[in-house]
Amino acid sequence: MNPYQQGQSGYPQPQYLHNIGFANNAPQSFGNPMPMPGFPTTGYPQPQTGYPSAYPQASPGYPQPTSGYPRQSFPTNQGYPGAQSYPTAQTGSGYPPSQSYPQPSQGYPQPGQGYPQPNHGQQQQSQYQGYPPSQPHAQTQAYNVSSGPEPSTPKSKPTVVPANPFDPREDAAVLRKAMKGFGTNEKAIIQVLTRRSNEQRLRIAFEFKTLYGKDLVSDLKSETSGKFEDLLVALMTPLPQFYAKELHDAIAGIGTDEDVLIEVMCTMSNHEIQVIKQAYTAMYGTFLEDDLRGDTSGNFKRLMTSLCVGNRSEDFHVDQEKAREDARSLLQAGELRLGTDESVFNAILCSRSFQQLAAVFQEYQYLTGHDIDDAIKAEFSGDIEKALRAIVKVVRNKPLFFAEHLHKSMKGLGTNDRQLIRIMVTRSEVDLGDIADMFQSKYGESLQSWIEGDCSGHYKKCLLSLLGISS
Template identity: 95%
Template structure:
């Protein structure tokens, strides 16, 4: 690839990442990120610091961590652009040659434009033998319309396929229909709540589930994939009034498998998105072994959005800090880098 093409691709990734980040921020009323753009920002100076940290014998991992965990994804891409301009070398390639293991994986994730990062996670979840439905649920059930559209563009650019086609080809039944609907990125996103319509939808869900023999999955699909999150919250409240129990209990009784997990994920995200991700982080570190890919994905993608809220929810639910779990479950520079994303290194 020529340098002109490479630089053009980098600029394009930079612009798309800005768009995705704006979409992330605009979808939430308030949030508590742990990584914010540094100001003043000098990408050439940062590039020089990284070059020095990796030049000659030995590597200054502390310098690398302190630069990359204290800059936004957008700023890291600008540093990479300046690094190649100044030294004629690819920053990611240098980082990979100087580091290894999970620390390397985390650094590469930090240096990847967000749309491309999500696209790769979805592609890896559907390629090869078997499907990682948990990844599909985590990404597709939590994204805004804008985020989904940008990820779809990145996916096609990277793999030459449409995300929808790959999702449909690797899933089946009603779960496939749910993923297809979410992939449209066509959910209502206004904040107006129509209480009468919420009552109608609650009755429709009741009639499609608990009040009939068998379940009409299409009604749940239509409501949970197209209504806005504020409207869904009102629908769930009306369902409680109608039945005396929670919509989550009804979904557990009426559905099973991946479809149940996905529908319950939507309910959780509507009610408390930070708590949803706190539970995912807890699951990634609970028991024997660590799901490092899940841990890295959430830490990297949420640090500029609501990782502070997620950390608060983690402590509230589990009585221990997220930082203490990372301390106990990870080690070395990998651990320090994760703590850096929490603003603790």
């Protein structure tokens, strides 16, 4: 049977790989347009003169970082380009054509308890018990689904969800008691910090300073040490700042940790990338894109630049004919020519939606009889190969991608604790339960057993608590 007839009337429907990773939403800490009454609305600082005005503003509700966080500063020189606006998204790109660029509080689905998929048009409710619901406001649909119904996507399985009910002052008192006087009650610290969302932890730190005149992160650093201290500081860092610091450290100094760049840049949504870029500029006074371009080269530099723009289509609709066309373009740019036209791979893999890419990869399989991953391995090498293959893995199964990275962090002699901490902290509110399931499925052993065998002490107990396992 002609593979291009598949899916047409009278022919079998194609079975696409189940993309369980795309359903994952950004944690609440990446933007909450509904601040709680009585809490500060400081948020991230407004961009200074000379910075692009089109960067989305992080939502209010974050206390300003103090000691233990990277200090935020803005450069005083005027050497940066003047305010620019992003090009208006084209019809079908996934953004409303009336806006030049979406703001974090508009159109993005807000994850709630368990991070279910939202119903557009319904009033969003505050997830914190005891606070009034947000006022009704105009809903802006972020995805262009006019050409077809939104496909059903399974819910992800976070292991850390916002506490409900939530009393930040009571939690602050528990932490104060755990660190007051001689000795430290590490168990109490773990129970509080691993059972609250990132945003709730920041609110606890704000109340801690209000009640006791002390910085919670500084107290935690003085009362703990080693990898346990590193894990607690990561838990207490706003997620955008945490990602920004990981990217900065990956490209600062001699050498570059390309694995970190790939892990972050190839897995983030448009909204997450924009918020991370803003946090990066606020913390280090430079643009993330400029630093990435200055520390990478060749095709890998171009791929990182494209991903840093954060302009991937987020249209849920799959255009089957366009998928076939893209599959042919990839074939002609790679296997059917002498050498490789890397720009075609870059353009398709960085601009198509994840659903559309899944269809493209399936059409490539129909067309050639082998997987797109095999073609990338044959046509590319080095960092660009790893990055393109990472995009393919994230499109098909994002939790499996992170499960493989967790396995790599603990495999062999020694442990890559920084990678282990990064994944456990950042994915705990998104899909760590799915990641643990994929780990078990692929390696035949539980993620819990690997953590228990590779870590020790309170560091191990804290990681297991993030995984939803009480010690």
